Amino acid sequence: MCGAGARRRLVSGRDAAGRGEPGIWLGIVLYRNPTRELERLWTSLQWNRDAMGAPGFRVTWLDNSPDDSLRDVVTRLDARADYRYSGQNLGFGGAHNRLMAEAFGTAGVRHYICVNPDGVLHPDCVRELVHEADRLPDTGLVEARLFPDEHPKPYDPVTGETPWCSGCVLLVTRKLHARAGGFDERFFMYCEDVDLSWRARALGLSVRVAPAARVHHYTVTREESPLRERMVRRSAALLGAKYGNATFMRDRLREYSALGGEPFAVPEVVNPGWRLSRIAEFGHHLEFARRRW
Amino acid sequence: MNAIPEGVPTADAGERLTALVLSRVRAGAVVCVVGGSKPLVAALCAHGCDVREQPGPGWTRPEGAEPSHVVLTGDAVAHVLTGGLEVLRQEAPMAEVLFQLRNAGAARALLETWLGTAPVRAGISEQGMLRRLSDAGYRIAHREALPCASRSTPLAEDTEQALRALLAQLSPSTQVEEGLYAVVPEAPARALEPGLLSVVLVHDPRASAATLDEALFALACQEQQPLELLLAVPEGGELSAAEASLERYATLGTFQSRMVRAPAGDLHAEAFRQARGQYLALLDARCLVYPRHYTRLVHALQEGSAAWAVARSFRTEWASGSGAMPYVRAKVPFPLGEQLEVQHFATHPELVHALVIDRTRIGPFPLTGVGQGGGVGDLAVRLGALFVPVFLAGIASCEVRGPCLAQGVGAAPVASDPWLLRRVSAWTGAVGQAREEALLAREFRHRLVDGVNARLHAIPWIHDTLRALADRLKLDRNS
Numbered sequence: 132m133c134g135a136g137a138r139r140r141l142v143s144g145r146d147a148a149g150r151g152e153p154g155i156w157l158g159i160v161l162y163r164n165p166t167r168e169l170e171r172l173w174t175s176l177q178w179n180r181d182a183m184g185a186p187g188f189r190v191t192w193l194d195n196s197p198d199d200s201l202r203d204v205v206t207r208l209d210a211r212a213d214y215r216y217s218g219q220n221l222g223f224g225g226a227h228n229r230l231m232a233e234a235f236g237t238a239g240v241r242h243y244i245c246v247n248p249d250g251v252l253h254p255d256c257v258r259e260l261v262h263e264a265d266r267l268p269d270t271g272l273v274e275a276r277l278f279p280d281e282h283p284k285p286y287d288p289v290t291g292e293t294p295w296c297s298g299c300v301l302l303v304t305r306k307l308h309a310r311a312g313g314f315d316e317r318f319f320m321y322c323e324d325v326d327l328s329w330r331a332r333a334l335g336l337s338v339r340v341a342p343a344a345r346v347h348h349y350t351v352t353r354e355e356s357p358l359r360e361r362m363v364r365r366s367a368a369l370l371g372a373k374y375g376n377a378t379f380m381r382d383r384l385r386e387y388s389a390l391g392g393e394p395f396a397v398p399e400v401v402n403p404g405w406r407l408s409r410i411a412e413f414g415h416h417l418e419f420a421r422r423r424w
Numbered sequence: 425m426n427a428i429p430e431g432v433p434t435a436d437a438g439e440r441l442t443a444l445v446l447s448r449v450r451a452g453a454v455v456c457v458v459g460g461s462k463p464l465v466a467a468l469c470a471h472g473c474d475v476r477e478q479p480g481p482g483w484t485r486p487e488g489a490e491p492s493h494v495v496l497t498g499d500a501v502a503h504v505l506t507g508g509l510e511v512l513r514q515e516a517p518m519a520e521v522l523f524q525l526r527n528a529g530a531a532r533a534l535l536e537t538w539l540g541t542a543p544v545r546a547g548i549s550e551q552g553m554l555r556r557l558s559d560a561g562y563r564i565a566h567r568e569a570l571p572c573a574s575r576s577t578p579l580a581e582d583t584e585q586a587l588r589a590l591l592a593q594l595s596p597s598t599q600v601e602e603g604l605y606a607v608v609p610e611a612p613a614r615a616l617e618p619g620l621l622s623v624v625l626v627h628d629p630r631a632s633a634a635t636l637d638e639a640l641f642a643l644a645c646q647e648q649q650p651l652e653l654l655l656a657v658p659e660g661g662e663l664s665a666a667e668a669s670l671e672r673y674a675t676l677g678t679f680q681s682r683m684v685r686a687p688a689g690d691l692h693a694e695a696f697r698q699a700r701g702q703y704l705a706l707l708d709a710r711c712l713v714y715p716r717h718y719t720r721l722v723h724a725l726q727e728g729s730a731a732w733a734v735a736r737s738f739r740t741e742w743a744s745g746s747g748a749m750p751y752v753r754a755k756v757p758f759p760l761g762e763q764l765e766v767q768h769f770a771t772h773p774e775l776v777h778a779l780v781i782d783r784t785r786i787g788p789f790p791l792t793g794v795g796q797g798g799g800v801g802d803l804a805v806r807l808g809a810l811f812v813p814v815f816l817a818g819i820a821s822c823e824v825r826g827p828c829l830a831q832g833v834g835a836a837p838v839a840s841d842p843w844l845l846r847r848v849s850a851w852t853g854a855v856g857q858a859r860e861e862a863l864l865a866r867e868f869r870h871r872l873v874d875g876v877n878a879r880l881h882a883i884p885w886i887h888d889t890l891r892a893l894a895d896r897l898k899l900d901r902n903s
Contacts, residue, residue, distance in 0.1 A: 171645075174675055251645050254672060279642045279712040279823065281752055288743060288751035342749035345638070347645040349715050351819060424755040 154241045155188035155261060158230035160223060162195045164248045166204050171251050173208040175347075178254035185258045188244075189213070191230055195220040223298065224314025224323040231313045235305050243308070245301045251347040252300065253278065259344035260302045263291065271307040271336025272328055275300035278345040283422040291339035294412060294420040298324035300346040310334050315373070317398075322366035325419050326373065333406040361392040367417055372398035374411035441497070441524045442467050444568065444604050448520065449473055449493055456491040456516070458483050459500030483508050485515040496523035502547045509560040513609065521562065521607050525553060531588045531598040532572040539577055550597040551788045553605075561612030568604040589843040593810055595788040614700055616783055621651045621718055622701030623679075626691060626708050629661035634749075635825070636709040637669045643707075644673035648718035653681040656695040658688040692800050693792045704781045704791075706800060710825045711777045712740075717821040721780040724814045731785035731811035734764065734804070736818065737778040740825040753828065757820045764815035765854060766844065769808040774824045776804045779813070786811065802842075809842040812850075 159172070179185055191213045194201050199216040206212050217226060227245050234243045242264055244257065256275050264270045274296035276282075286293035301324065303313070311330045314323040328338045364387035371380030377400045384397065403411070412419050442464050449455055451472030457465055459480035468475045476486040481503035483494065494516055496504050501523045504512060512521065527533070529549025536542035548556075557564070577584050591598040623643065627636055643653060655670060657663055663683070670681050686694035696704065703722055707713070717735060724733040736757055742750035759768040759775070769775060781791075789810065793799055807813070 171676060177675075178672055251676070253641055276749075278638070279645075279714055283755075342751070345641070347641065349645075351714070423752065 153187040153189045154239055155186050155244065155257065156230070156234035156237075156240055156242070157188055157190045157244045157246050157257070158227055158234070159190065159192045159246045159248050160195060160221075160226040160230075161192060161201050161205075161248055162220065163197070164201065168249055169201070169204055169208065172246070172248055175250075175252040175254070175256075179252055179257040182254045182258055186261050188257055191215065191233075193217055193221075193226045193230055195222070195226055222316065222319040224318055224320075225316045228313035228316060231303060231308060235308045241305055243303045243305075245298055245303065247299045247346075247348060249348065250299055253345035253347070256300065256344045256346055259341045260300070263339060263341035263344065264302050264304055267337055269306075269335065269337045270304050270339070271311070271331035271334070272296040272304070272338045273302040273341050273344075274298075274339075275344040275346040276340055276342050277349075278347050280349055280351060283424050284418060284420040285423050286340040286342075288342075291341065293338060293340045295325045295328035296338050296340070298327075299348050300344070302341075303327075304336075307331055307334075307336055310336070317369060318366045319362065320366065321363045322370045326370055329374070329407060329410045332410050357390055361387055361390045363417065364390065365392065365395070369398050371413065372400045374403050374407060374413070375400055376411070376413045379413040438463065440568070440604055441495075441522070444566070444606065445493070445495055445522050446471055448522065448566070448606055453493055454489045454491045455493045455495060456483075456486055456519075457495045457497065458504065459497035461495075461497040464495065464497065483512050483515075491516050491519045494519045494521045496521065501525060505548055505553050505556060509556055509562070513560045513562065513612075517609060519609070520565070522605065524602070524604050525550060526602050527597065527600050528552075529595070529598055530572050530601050531591045532576040532601060534591065534598065535577050535579075535584065535587065539579070541577070550600050550603060551595050554597065555788075557607055558613040561609055562607040563610045564605060565608045566604075566606035569600045570602040572599055572601045586843050590810070590845055593789070593806060593842055596790055597788065613697070616702045617700045618702050619650065620701035621648050621703040621705060621722060621780065622654060622699035623651060623705045623707060623718075624654045624656055624684075624692070624695040624699060625711075626656045626695065626706070627661070627666060628709065629658065631709040633665040633669075636666055639707060639709050639711055640666075640669045640673050642712040642714075644676045644678050645715060646678065646713050646718055647715045648722055649678070651679045651718070652699070652701060653679045654684050654695050654699055655681060656684040656686070656691050658691055659685050696791050702782060702784055704783055705779065706803070707777050712823040712825065714821045718780060720816055720821060724816060725780060725782045728814055729785075730782075730814040732779055732781040732807055733814040733816065734775055734779040735816040735822060736820040737774065738820040738823040739774065740823045741828040742826060744827055750825070752825075755820075755823070762817045763854075763857070764813065766808060766846075769805040773801055773804060776800055777824055778822050779804065779807075781807070806842050809844045812846075 157176070161169075176190060179188070190209075192201075192205050192215065194214065194216045196216075197220075202214050202216065205214045217229075221229065227243075231243045234240045242261060244260060246252070252275070260273050260275060264273045273291075274293070277297065277299060282297060284294060311327065311334055313327070315326050318326060331338050364383045368380045368383040368387065371377070371383060380398070380400060402408075415421055438461070445455075445464065446467060449468065449471065452474065454474045454476070455468050456476045456478060457468070458478045460477065465475050465477055474489070476488075476491065478484065478486065478500075480496075480498065480500035483496075483500070483504050494512065505523075505525075512519075526545070526547060527550040528545045528547040529551050530545070533542070533545040537544050554564070572588075575581070575584065579587070588599070625639065625643070640653075643651075653670075655666060657666065667683070670683075673679075674681055682698075684691070684695045684698055692706075703725065705718065705721075721733040721735055724730070736759065738755040738757055740752055741754045741756065743753040758772050759765070786807075789807070791800065791803060793802055793806070
């Protein structure tokens, strides 16, 4: 093996023969997932290990479920799997923050990748994410391109720069973690990725899409869930408050209420400062960016 | 396949069969002639063949060496084709079979019988013969067809033409009056497997490996089960990348796959022949299917009686000259609207990649076109002409990707101009609906102008402009 692929393996930590500590950590947060879903994900992780020029990576599973019955499923897939049971539902951001803190507390780890358990990673996904992250020194976040129905938010076809990154499969660099910390845990689920992206950009870090890193993740025809819709509105309201947009916050709270959401302590609208204000984009409802189609 | 010019006298039929047989045997061949034909036997003997005569009409294995050729003549043709093919295939497994058939399913015969101007033509139809051959394990190696006479009934010319066209669309065999055939042994066709979806993905070797890989990745993650994937590649095409992708994605356990290799012109036909599924879908490397695309289509077919179902699709437009991966500039759903119109089949030939066909409901309808290299560019039009599909409106569930439309997304021109089988009321209903939508659009346009006019009344020059526009619209309506 020669060329860029071989070089990437060396800088990534553990090589194909399993020597050394992997420089890439994958964190998967579970919550009552179907067995078939985890089987598919696991198979796709194997593809990524076997891909030509792929970096070595470590996988950690953190289970937010009410019980640890998924332990059997995960260890059946991989007898040596690093499975942890959280004992409570930490939320998406909270769970990833714990894994991220551990990852970046380990010497040699350069990137942490959040992986949604309902995705199937294209065989080149991890390699291309890492390649894109290593391309520029100021990288903060790199997201995998959603597939087959790509997210309509824009990105620069040459540089990959995008207004915000989806947390579905999201690479977080050590530099970002050191400067911005992880997710804001007040967002129990949804919009924490938008928030982290805006904070990264405000710090002058680059937020990009890696088009060749694809993750099969399709939710358009997922059954309507009032709970999910309420959680999205609640998180969006918090985002509006955090970035000083009281109108956006009130509109989302109104929708939350119309969906039957329980009353909760309305977040305080704060002035985020000019750096964050110039980046925050509330003009596109829950898209947070103009749509390409 | 050759066509014998129309008008060739049937008196020459015996001579033509003799000529065909002589063209396919070599000196020393063991030829079994069933049914008795002295001139043919004499010609074969003169050709240096070892001839075994059987009086017929049934076939029995002759003593001595296994025949290399079996010629059916007279009553033996119908007798063997209708009831003795399996025995023949078993007892002379290597023999090429030659015969001449007067098509009992010829359009001319059917129309004359229907009008009462001729009795039912005895014997077997070419369509029936083809099916029996396929079931018994034969394929056509050579066919010379004599077409039906262009006029054979006292019906008005246009009417007869329309009836013949509809019959031809259902089964091209109906246009054959008489034929000469040489058939050779092959593996017998397998019965369609109920519930199985066969997806034929035709790979043009000029398409990028990355595009094909994405098409396969999307297929591996779709939800319809059971599914067999046939990757059809023209002979000589490079396959290593495609095989690697297939092998890798098969580990998800969502499909069984195999490769189909054939000359480019026969590729679709061969893939359809090998497909075992009751349900059939067709893709190429440009296509992406979403997870529930096929489950919705198959479910729609199972719930109703339609022969095929089609879903709304996206035309995904790539920007040119962007990064290493295609940049999606736009996704345009098609066809638009809640109703599928007949014109959509012609204006959106890519619909051929958004459909599922229930093969148990289309009879002998030919999936590949005639005279176009066996292609499927007009399949949606031809299907739509005869079978009313179920249309799954709503959100598009698949994509056809390519450069933007102005540069040609790859929509194949529709070559055929099929006749349409529909109730008159369906036509008048469609026309009425189109008129209603046009009126609604005009009303909406007027209300929009009125609304804007009311808001901007205080700004004189805008108001004047709007008034002028409204006046022009009124003139337009009154004209």
